[in-house]
Amino acid sequence: MTYLVNEVCVTLHNNGSTKMKLRPSLRHALRLLCLTPLLLSGVHVQAQQVSVPPEKPTQDEWDMGEWAEPEQQTYRINGFVEAAAGWRLSDDPVINGRSTLADLRVQLQVDRDFSQSRISLSADVYYDGVLDQAKAQVRELAWQGNLSSLGQWGTKVDAKLGQQVLTWGTGDYVFLNDLFAKDFQSFFAGRDDEYLKAPSLSAKFSGYFDWANIDLVITPEFTPDNYINGDYFSFFSPQYSPISGTNVAPRFSVTGAQLPASPEYAVRISKSLGSTELALYGYRGFYKSPSSMTDTGLATFSALRVYGASAITPFAQGLFNAEFAYYDSTDDGHGTHPQIPNSQARYLLGYEQELVKNLTGSVQWYLERTADYASLLSHSLTPEFEPAHSRIVVTQRLMYRALQQTLTFNAFNFYSTSDADGYLKFSTDYSPTDDWRLTGGVNVFYGDHPHTFFNQFADASNAFIRLRLFY
Amino acid sequence: MKKYSLLATGLLLLSHSLAAPLALAAEVDVDALIQEAERASYYSGNDGRSDARMMIVDNQGRKQLRQFTILRRDVSDNGDQQMMVFFSRPSDVKDTVFRVEKHVDVSVDDDRWLYLPALDLVKRISAGDKRTSFVGSHFYYEDVSGRAISEDTFVLQSDEADAYVLKATPKAPDTVEFTYYVVRINKTTKLPMEINFFKANGDNYRRVEAIKIEDIQGHPTVVRSKVSDLQTGGYTLMEFRNITYDLGLDDDVFSERSLRNPPQQWLN
Numbered sequence: 001m002t003y004l005v006n007e008v009c010v011t012l013h014n015n016g017s018t019k020m021k022l023r024p025s026l027r028h029a030l031r032l033l034c035l036t037p038l039l040l041s042g043v044h045v046q047a048q049q050v051s052v053p054p055e056k057p058t059q060d061e062w063d064m065g066e067w068a069e070p071e072q073q074t075y076r077i078n079g080f081v082e083a084a085a086g087w088r089l090s091d092d093p094v095i096n097g098r099s100t101l102a103d104l105r106v107q108l109q110v111d112r113d114f115s116q117s118r119i120s121l122s123a124d125v126y127y128d129g130v131l132d133q134a135k136a137q138v139r140e141l142a143w144q145g146n147l148s149s150l151g152q153w154g155t156k157v158d159a160k161l162g163q164q165v166l167t168w169g170t171g172d173y174v175f176l177n178d179l180f181a182k183d184f185q186s187f188f189a190g191r192d193d194e195y196l197k198a199p200s201l202s203a204k205f206s207g208y209f210d211w212a213n214i215d216l217v218i219t220p221e222f223t224p225d226n227y228i229n230g231d232y233f234s235f236f237s238p239q240y241s242p243i244s245g246t247n248v249a250p251r252f253s254v255t256g257a258q259l260p261a262s263p264e265y266a267v268r269i270s271k272s273l274g275s276t277e278l279a280l281y282g283y284r285g286f287y288k289s290p291s292s293m294t295d296t297g298l299a300t301f302s303a304l305r306v307y308g309a310s311a312i313t314p315f316a317q318g319l320f321n322a323e324f325a326y327y328d329s330t331d332d333g334h335g336t337h338p339q340i341p342n343s344q345a346r347y348l349l350g351y352e353q354e355l356v357k358n359l360t361g362s363v364q365w366y367l368e369r370t371a372d373y374a375s376l377l378s379h380s381l382t383p384e385f386e387p388a389h390s391r392i393v394v395t396q397r398l399m400y401r402a403l404q405q406t407l408t409f410n411a412f413n414f415y416s417t418s419d420a421d422g423y424l425k426f427s428t429d430y431s432p433t434d435d436w437r438l439t440g441g442v443n444v445f446y447g448d449h450p451h452t453f454f455n456q457f458a459d460a461s462n463a464f465i466r467l468r469l470f471y
Numbered sequence: 472m473k474k475y476s477l478l479a480t481g482l483l484l485l486s487h488s489l490a491a492p493l494a495l496a497a498e499v500d501v502d503a504l505i506q507e508a509e510r511a512s513y514y515s516g517n518d519g520r521s522d523a524r525m526m527i528v529d530n531q532g533r534k535q536l537r538q539f540t541i542l543r544r545d546v547s548d549n550g551d552q553q554m555m556v557f558f559s560r561p562s563d564v565k566d567t568v569f570r571v572e573k574h575v576d577v578s579v580d581d582d583r584w585l586y587l588p589a590l591d592l593v594k595r596i597s598a599g600d601k602r603t604s605f606v607g608s609h610f611y612y613e614d615v616s617g618r619a620i621s622e623d624t625f626v627l628q629s630d631e632a633d634a635y636v637l638k639a640t641p642k643a644p645d646t647v648e649f650t651y652y653v654v655r656i657n658k659t660t661k662l663p664m665e666i667n668f669f670k671a672n673g674d675n676y677r678r679v680e681a682i683k684i685e686d687i688q689g690h691p692t693v694v695r696s697k698v699s700d701l702q703t704g705g706y707t708l709m710e711f712r713n714i715t716y717d718l719g720l721d722d723d724v725f726s727e728r729s730l731r732n733p734p735q736q737w738l739n
Contacts, residue, residue: 062695062710064526064536078562109562113735139589144732158732167592194589208728270727275572275582277595312595314580319597354599404529404705405607434535434561470562 075112079122079471081105085129086190086464089444093459094234094249100462101189101232102129107139117145130232138163139199160204165197166217168268168281169323170310172397173412173425174366176325176346177281177308179266179288180217183226188233188443188457190427190464198226212271219264219285224301227289228457229253236456238382247456258300260286276313281325282306292331293339302331302340318353335372338379343371358402364395385451388418406432410441414454421447421455439466499627504635504656505620506549511661513552513617515690516716518544520737524710527608530703536561537606540738544720550575553725554616557733564606568730573616581616586730593730602647609698609707614679623652633658649677660684660691676702687714 086101105126112119122140127133142162147154169178173196186195200223207214228235230249237248264285271278283306290299308325325346332340347369352362368391370376377383393416400409408429415422427441442463447455525537538560544553556569565588572582580598587594601613623639630636634655641647649668657664662684668677683695692714699706724734 061526061708064524064708064710076565078565080562109565111566113739115735118735146732158728160732165589165591167590170595194587197590206728206731208723208726213727314582314598317580317598319595321595352597354597357600358603360597360599401604404527404609405604406529431563432529432535433533434563437563468563 075110077110079107079109080468082466082468084466086462089461089463090459092234093246099130101464117143119143140164156208158206163199163201165199166202167197170312170321171323171348172362172364174348174364176323176348177306179283179285179306181223181225181288184228185226185232188460190441190443190462212269215268217266222260222264222286225288233457233460236451238385252299254290254299258298260301276311279310281308287341291341305330318351321350323348335375336379338381342376345369358400360399362397366393390418392416392418406430416453419452421452423454435470437468499630499635501625501627505625507661508656508663509549509620512663514545514548515692518718518720519716520718521711521714525608526708528706530705535607542720542724542737544725555725555729557738570730571616575619577619577622584730593727609700609705662691662693688716690716
């Protein structure tokens with residue numbers, strides 16, 4: 001473990017002196033952070049020397065140290081400090097440098113509970129060494145509570161108002177009816193899974209009734225995904241890549257008039273029948289990544305409506321889930337517009353089961369069936385790069401916990417049978433104390449053709465390591 | 472009842488009456504006893520809440536702590552139960568909530584959910600081996616929610632001054648890591664005070680102990696317990712505080728609503 005930690009530190013220092021352009025104070029903080037695990041491993045060695053636990057717990061032990069008295073304060077503060085680094089496994093001809101992740105991050109969480117409600121803040125401040133930028137992200141700043149003060153009807157309605165992270169649906173890393181913002185840059189770079197979901201400024205109302213539960217989410221200002229734009233990873237351009245023979249990394253962001261001005265609405269109606277959970281979904285908004293272009297060739301987000309349903313139920317020794325969504329591309333109703341995605345029907349079937357003690361496996365089968373496919377091909381400027389009529393992806397996950405759950409291995413593989421490409425995400429977490437967690441892993445994109453969904457990111461394949469210290 | 476002592480008693484009394492040892496055994500209704508022990512351990516009141524703290528000590532003496540609040544509601548005594556576990560510490564599991572719909576019918580798996588606040592994700596968890604670690608501790612899920620008494624065959628091993636000692640043998644030995652366990656049930660409280668788990672070779676590798684009992688609303692309640700891994704030397708201490716029974720917890724409390732928006736009135 002010490003070896004691994006040293007490696008991170010050496011690399012961070014190297015980056016610091018070459019590309020990261022760290023300010024002296026930040027560099028000092030980074031060194032301190034890198035020293036901490038060495039100190040911790042020193043503690044670890046000391047602990048080993050006095051490893052004989054007492055036969056009977058003593059009175060002192062029951063005090064459980066600083067937790068002797070239960071918490072009484074009305075607000076709580078906690079969070080973590082994290083250093084993370086990642087490197088490309090091979091060069092990317094259109095992006096300078098191998099670094100794909102170089103974060104020095106502080107997360108602060110503050111909660112205050114009231115009798116019927118809560119206000120919570122979760123904010124990240126971090127230095128992004130890849131872009132050499134200091135950044136801040138408010139992941140949550142919201143009031144959550146019951147609306148009973150508004151009348152009898154309100155007892156059955158909860159609201160969460162403000163900046164928040166939202167998730168629903170039954171897929172594992174596969175989202176059909178979840179149109180809430182995602183951060184694919186973080187996901188590809190190997191940041192913690194929590195960063196796969198990006199926050200949005202939304203109002204969420206949840207009604208709990210005997211006949212069903214209803215969730216309504218209104219996001220007044222359209223919140224796109226944090227899509228792959230060339231900042232960290234390049235992507236295939238049907239217009240330019242065939243000529244240049246390379247990906248493009250334009251580092252673009254969609255702004256101004258190309259950003260939708262209308263709100264997003266998402267609704268879910270869910271019901272449990274015994275052990276089976278059923279849900280219906282609706283969404284009215286826009287494609288979350290800029291997959292369309294204006295007539296003048298600017299990237300934009302075209303209108304989208306989604307209707308869907310899902311079910312999850314115990315089956316055999318495990319859990320079975322099914323989900324469906326119809327993506328109605330309302331700006332291109334007949335699939336004739338080459339710069340706007342066609343409508344699609346999306347299907348997902350999944351099954352998860354514990355295979356042996358502490359080892360869980362799951363498989364998913366996912367299908368995207370493009371509507372008006374003949375029209376798509378006949379109108380496309382680059383029909384040779386359009387995905388198959390039925391794009392199929394199968395996923396497999398294996399998760400193994402060892403050493404009293406202090407060591408976790410996670411392997412997740414996407415493989416597209418129609419594109420002959422895939423994405424393997426492997427990570428391992430080690431956290432033998434409450435104070436720190438060390439994570440390492442790889443993101444590997446593979447395939448046969450340079451333009452396909454996953455394999456276009458072949459040069460984004462990377463290895464990463466993170467150390468998180470909790471406070 | 473120990474086979475040896477039964478045999479000895481039998482031999483001793485053989486000349487007088489064969490019925491005597493049978494009558495002695497009949498004094499203790501083992502089925503009724505284990506049902507009582509199950510009720511005393513897991514079904515006090517119709518519902519309950521408790522704050523809990525755990526200290527996990529590994530074989531190298533490294534410590535981890537967990538703090539959470541448990542809400543429980545019985546659908547019926549010795550029957551199905553609903554449970555919610557709200558974690559408050561350490562900070563990486565703060566606001567994580569675990570929900571269980573426990574089914575005593577061993578052919579029906581418990582329904583389990585986990586709420587992960589950082590992703591706002593309610594994750595349905597597939598039925599797993601219940602004899603795996605509960606949140607990294609030496610307690611198993613089954614120690615927390617209760618192992619169905621229908622899964623084992625109980626035999627009275629000895630009848631002591633303050634306790635009945637029972638030997639339990641699993642009906643499906645392939646599904647568990649032990650060959651048998653021996654449980655000491657206090658005669659007054661009917662609480663299991665010590666459970667020792669054995670491998671086939673007679674190796675006692677695991678122990679669950681009730682360390683401290685308090686009377687709460689007339690229910691003798693384990694407020695401190697300990698699980699020891701006798702092979703590695705690692706152990707976990709668990710302490711319950713602020714226990715209240717019969718709060719009148721409604722079925723609605725045990726729902727997805729409480730995962731996302733914890734019912735503060737029962738937690739503080």
